[in-house]
Amino acid sequence: MRIALCQINPTVGDMEGNAELILDAARRAAGQGADLAVFPELALTGYPPRDLLEKASFRERSVAALDRLTEASVGLPCGLVVGYVGLAPEGSRRPATNSAALIESGRLLFTQSKMLLPTYDVFDEGRYFQPAASQTVCEFRGLRLGITICEDAWNDKQFWERPQYDRDPVESLVWQGADVILSINGSPYDMTKRALRRQMFTAMAQRHRRPHVYVNMVGGNDQLVFDGSSFVAAADGRIAAAAPSFAEDIVIYDARTGEGEHRPSHADELEAAYGALVLGTRDYIRKCGFRDVLVGLSGGIDSSLVAVIATEAVGAGHVTGVSMPGPYSSDHSLTDARALAESLGIRYEVVPITPAWHTMIETLAPVFRGAPPDVTEENIQSRLRGLVLMALSNKWGALVLTTGNKSELAMGYCTLYGDMAG
Incomplete structure (x- = not known):
């Protein structure tokens, strides 16, 4: 038989x-x-x-x-x-x-x-x-x-x-x-x-x-x-x-x-783990009825890996990388993000968030009552990035892929309504 x-x-x-x-x-x-x-x-x-x-x-x-x-x-x-x-x-x-x-x-x-x-x-x-x-x-x-x-x-x-x-x-x-x-x-x-x-x-x-x-x-x-x-x-x-x-x-x-x-x-097994990530990403996108995805690019290794996985999963023509430089961003964040997008052949957009960040700080200043700057201001930056990505998602019908790693999630080193959006 x-x-x-x-x-x-x-x-x-x-x-x-x-x-x-x-x-x-x-x-x-x-x-x-x-x-x-x-x-x-x-x-x-x-x-x-x-x-x-x-x-x-x-x-x-x-x-x-x-x-x-x-x-x-x-x-x-x-x-x-x-x-x-x-x-x-x-x-x-x-x-x-x-x-x-x-x-x-x-x-x-x-x-x-x-x-x-x-x-x-x-x-x-x-x-x-x-x-x-x-x-x-x-x-x-x-x-x-x-x-x-x-x-x-x-x-x-x-x-x-x-x-x-x-x-x-x-x-x-x-x-x-x-x-x-x-x-x-x-x-x-x-x-x-x-x-x-x-x-x-x-x-x-x-x-x-x-x-x-x-x-x-x-x-x-x-x-x-x-x-x-x-x-x-x-x-x-x-x-x-x-x-x-x-x-x-x-x-x-x-x-x-x-x-x-x-x-x-x-x-x-390292190659196999990568294969699992690509397959899991591809099927989540496909089985949820999406064709296109958005990835916030910081120039760092986490968002770079997510962009590579997404590109292999659905193809470069269906991935958009979005760089959102803010007041705490370094110069190389922008240049590295652009170089990655060009290397992968994906669409690349730059949406500066510094003007919106200053507006939020000015809006909150009367309520902050002169409290010294701390992680709050950095979290506002992260939440503005989440806002931008979700706005593009709504407008284009693309799925936002988060870029935090599991160690960060396990320790809570992430921002609610910010880099956890997606």
Whole structure:
């Protein structure tokens, strides 16, 4: 059996658009000879849907979208494994399930819900989903498939010193005779995650003596960035197939021969972190309905990096750098900002704020009552810059990108309504 790892970039809530992505990828996978196209966790609804899951209409739309997708699969020569939001059984504590469906040519063959629901860090699935009571193997074209959903595969008792859960769904499926473990995922990126996934899945594949197919989504949804980096861990511990990081792709793995396609990816984690920043920025802009962005350029490293990321994310023609020299600005701030804009090929505007700053100081002088200058005057400068950027945003319909770094945000070294605007 030829299995396609379909690494797609869904949008939360856009079930019609996501279904089209799934169908398009399935057709392309079939064109490459795939028998089964495997898609990420909640590919149909996007991940994470969070409080949308509280709406009965959202849950019903997901089931209806799966029905339409099943109908649209008529004539496709390959089957599909698709993540979706299902309806929990009557009497359940939670109304929804995080589920996977196996469909083939207009028929829904099998469904499996997620058993282990992460409720820590960025995850809050126990709040929304009803866990599966059991895991079951299904047969498809001569292979017995064990389908797990993300966290289900992250409780290997041999790999973790302190497993978080009592159950091990992967082990259960192996005992039931699964020939292949399919793991569909919505696993966010961090700088240790790519190596950790491979280490864990290759260890499980070797011990269970079965290939483990890991399919992850790619793309940015709000503050989360999903890197993709899908792969197949072969029974002998090899990485038998691998998709790129931070890009949509389809990779074919042949379960009969144990061989698959390999795509180049970011070898260096610093390079990968930059790729995550570009993808997260691009998708936030695109999925929020914007095309153009504004970056306040100070000539410093933070705003310069944001401008570089924005330019790679949406193209130089969609980025405007704005320099706003004020009474506390140095000469090189302006020259460095201009040099950066010219180097990147982006539009560059200069809006001096010194006249407006003096007006504000004069306006406030009677109320300040001769108090000596302090950080207040500097914050007025920052807030005037925020005012200028938001005015240009309103006028041009462009999204303002903030340029503060996380250390500044963590320590509060920033100005409310100033450099935090955007």
